[in-house]
Amino acid sequence: MDRDSQKRIVEALVLGAPEPVTAQKIADVVPGLEVEDARALVAELGREYEEQGRAFEIWEVAGGYQLRTRPEYASYLRLLHRERPLRLSRAALETLAVVAYRQPVTRAEIEAVRGVEVDAVMRSLLERQLVRIAGHREVPGRPMLYATTKRFLEVFGLGRLDDLPTLREMEELLPPPGSDGGGPPPPLGAAAEPEEDDGGGEAPLELH
């Protein structure tokens, strides 16, 4: 089978799969295709869509590939969807953040961080399958433990949990010692090692 036919099959798989499809699964399905080839073909398709100005693009979420509409068409799609568009309150986002960074975590721990009861918001997150029950903590009372779901990765466009940006360290939140705010920034050359920028697209430096 020539490469172009393979590419079209890969395209069909990414389009028609009920959930994000992994490179491994693609390789399993397409005869004579290695995992590496699958990745390369997906990347090629992505570039094609971009060049042709298509209304969709390929995302890597929850360990797999998925075709998604481009953000600029969101307003039209929201009109089309019968279900109410996804809305996450601040309470929901804060609770999700604690679960995401601390999992597995008990309800009491979440409440300690947020300083409010989270009963109702946890129920709503469970219902929306952004959070799941991940067993019990083996302490008296056996409180339930919560963790994020694959659906969470999909909704937030994360390949895996490690793709979450690192939580800011406490020290960073404190004002620098001995300065009354707005001390000179460290000189550009001073950084011993460049910070690894896996966030992409953030364009940290722009000198004009």
Added chain:
Amino acid sequence: MSFESSAPPADPRAADLRPEGVTAANACAIKLPVFEGPLDLLLHLIRLNEVDVTDLPIAEIAQQYGEYVSLMHELDLDVAGEYLLMAATLAWIKSRMLLPPSGDGEEAEGADPRAELVARLLEYQRYKEAAEQLGERTLEGRDVFAAQAPEAEPLPDDERPLAVSLVALLEAFRRVLAKSGGTGRHEVTGEPVHVRDRMLVVMDALGRFESIEFERIFELESDGPPTRRLLIATFLAVLELVRLAAVRVYQGLSDAGVPDGPIRLRRAEGPGADEWSAAVADIT
């Protein structure tokens, strides 16, 4: 109303975060941001006063905090207990600050009564920022939409919600009990199993799978062979979920129209499925 003058300056976020029920007519007079709890309110006051979180002017902050809370009362906003608890904490810290530093070295000299609160505030701030970042991401279902074929598992034609479910269900449950090797002997050991827990487990599993065979339900999240107690709690959980219309129980029909074959559970469509957990909270 007179509280307007006593209210701290309006927060720029106020316009966006108006509490529900505040209509445009009275909104301009109120400008009270809605806070995610006492810690959020404190962070807001700290930002507003441009003070250093590690060196909180407690008396000032406590006073403004109190003003906000009474304002919320006046507005008939639901002031949760945690706001009042924090007010008490602030008052306690304030009183501790007024005490002269104890001379005898018994009490740790350096122990700042504010330290614990500061740590909580900083901890909360980290997650608040992380939450903001999450909210700014490109969300599927809001900003982008997946091309996603629905799971190809249509309901077979011969499966219908079981009209007279209880007999068949009880029969199936009896088989489960028998298979578990339960001799009917009294079990003394084992922790309590709550029906409410099992309801959550069942709903969680039905969130992950389209449908589940009745007998598999009893194997969920149990380490080792399930106890009789767990089996019964699980069965009661299923019945309760059916009653709440959160779950539907199906059994295939034979050609003769007689229920036949495995019984399956499926998440119900419709409002029942969304309200089940509200009911769960009331059952323990």
